[in-house]
Amino acid sequence: MFYHNPKSISEALKLLDSYKDEDLVVLAGGTDVVPKINTRPEKSGYFDGELMDLDNKRVVYLGDAGLAYxxxxxxxxxxxxxxxxxxxxxxxxxxxxxxxxxxxxxxxxxxxxxxxxxxxxxxxxxxxxxxxxxxxxxxxxxxxxxxxxxxxxxxxxxxxxxxxxxxxxxxxxxxxxxxVKPGKASFIKFGRRNGESLSVVNGAAYAEFDGAVCKNAVVALGAVAPTPLRAEAVEAAVNGKELTDDVLAEAAEIAAGLTDAIDDKRGSGEYRTKLVKVLVKRALKNCQ
Ligand SMILES: Cc1cc2nc3c(=O)[nH]c(=O)nc-3n(C[C@H](O)[C@H](O)[C@H](O)COP(=O)(O)OP(=O)(O)OC[C@H]3O[C@@H](n4cnc5c(N)ncnc54)[C@H](O)[C@@H]3O)c2cc1C
Structure with a gap:
């Protein structure tokens, strides 16, 4: 393993450019990277992916590059x-x-x-x-x-x-x-317990209101697809409307339809899809 500790962003970028054809690992706090190196998957309730072999890797630590502000x-x-x-x-x-x-x-x-x-x-x-x-x-x-x-x-x-x-x-x-936006937003996390727990499903909603009418809504969902998901179809379903029970129920169904949730040790895809419906209704209501 080769370890670099650049003291500025320009030094860091130069290093990354010089070694871009090598096996590079950017290191920040290491709380995702280090478990990938030293966890014993059979013992871990946290990390269950593929372990990282540091042989021949070039690690570039960014902690001293002036990027904490x-x-x-x-x-x-x-x-x-x-x-x-x-x-x-x-x-x-x-x-x-x-x-x-x-x-x-x-x-x-x-x-x-x-x-x-x-x-x-x-x-x-x-x-x-x-x-x-x-x-x-x-x-x-x-x-x-x-x-x-x-x-x-x-x-x-x-x-x-x-x-x-x-x-x-x-x-x-x-x-x-x-x-900094003028409306209200809400984040909701469903974990297996409160605290020190990765999300089974998470998500957030933002909305502004003209009287009772919702506008500029943005909805995002996590842990229900291969990437975090911006739920634009849900936003379209609530913008320009009052958030009645019927509108929220429709928004929840649309959100469930957007997901591609997998089964893993934290929950089944079916359970995650149910949670998404609860989350979308609750988060949008919290924005009022
Ligand atoms: C016990 C435990 C509990 C945790 N609980 C949660 C939780 O509840 N919710 C949650 O979301 N996460 C959780 N995590 C995961 C982890 O703590 C977070 O994702 C954390 O923010 C990762 O930041 P880091 O600085 O440690 O990143 P690192 O581990 O250093 O890096 C993570 C990845 O990002 C890349 N990287 C880092 N910085 C940059 C950069 N500036 N540019 C390009 N690439 C970069 C690295 O190469 C690596 O691939 C948990 C981890 C542990 C060990």
């Missing part, structure tokens, strides 16, 4: 990818995006949140990542950086499959831009 720019927060969950939860600016606070406070336990980064949660590309639905309904954007420059991607379009994003091998997630 939270900038409050008034109408938006700009969050460096290496910012930890605890740093975010403890900063005043997070109160401008309460749905993100709601999601992060339910992510893992304190010890993990102290080292787990927001960038790691996103780039791990787990369909169950808890920060992601909250960020999607906030219209968050991911800024990807490489030696060639930067590009900005709508967060909901970043994901390509379980563990996969549209980022190239020589690109890193530099920061996340989170607009």
């Amino acid at each position: 939270i900038k409050d720019e008034g109408d938006k927060l700009v969050i460096g990818s290496m910012t930890t969950m605890t740093e975010l939860l403890e900063c005043e600016a997070i109160d401008k995006v309460p749905v993100l606070k709601e999601a992060l406070s339910q992510l893992a336990g304190l010890t993990v949140r102290n080292i787990a980064t927001i960038g790691g949660n996103i780039m791990n590309a787990s369909p169950a990542a808890d920060s992601v639905p909250a960020l999607i309904v906030s219209d968050a954007k991911a800024v990807l950086a490489s030696e060639a420059g930067e590009r900005t991607v709508e967060l909901y379009q970043l994901f390509a499959g379980p563990g996969e994003t549209c980022a190239a091998k020589n690109e890193i997630l530099k920061e996340i831009i989170v607009p």
Whole structure:
């Protein structure tokens, strides 16, 4: 294994570019990466994927590259990818995006949140990542950086499959831009227990209201498809309408139809689909 500890983003990008044809591992807090290296799957209730062999891998640690920051720019927060969950939860600016606070406070336990980064949660590309639905309904954007420059991607379009994003091998997630929106949002997580539990299903909704009429709704679901899902058909079903029981019931059915939930040790696909219906109704109601 070769280990690099760049002291700036430009040094990090240069390294990634020089070694882009090698077996590279970007390392942030390591709370997803390290269990992949040293977990004994037969003993683990957490990690059950393929173990990572570090032989011949080139590890680029981003912890000292100056990417841990939270900038409050008034109408938006700009969050460096290496910012930890605890740093975010403890900063005043997070109160401008309460749905993100709601999601992060339910992510893992304190010890993990102290080292787990927001960038790691996103780039791990787990369909169950808890920060992601909250960020999607906030219209968050991911800024990807490489030696060639930067590009900005709508967060909901970043994901390509379980563990996969549209980022190239020589690109890193530099920061996340989170607009401050005027409406209300809600994040809901169904785990197997409260605390230290990965989501069986998670999701979030955002809405504004003109009197009783819902507008600008955004709905995102997690752990029910190969990637986090923006449920645009659900948004279309509620925008321009009062959120009556009938409208919510229809929205829930549409959401269930969008999912492609799998059976695993955390729950069956059928159970997840049922949870999605409850989640969509509850989260939209919470926005009122
Ligand atoms: C006990 C335990 C409980 C957990 N509970 C939860 C939970 O409840 N909810 C949840 O969502 N997650 C949970 N996790 C998963 C994990 O803690 C989070 O996903 C965490 O945010 C990952 O961040 P990290 O900094 O540790 O990332 P790392 O493990 O360092 O990296 C994760 C992935 O992202 C890539 N990466 C990291 N940063 C960048 C970057 N800037 N640019 C490009 N690629 C990058 C890495 O190469 C790697 O593929 C849990 C983990 C543990 C061990």
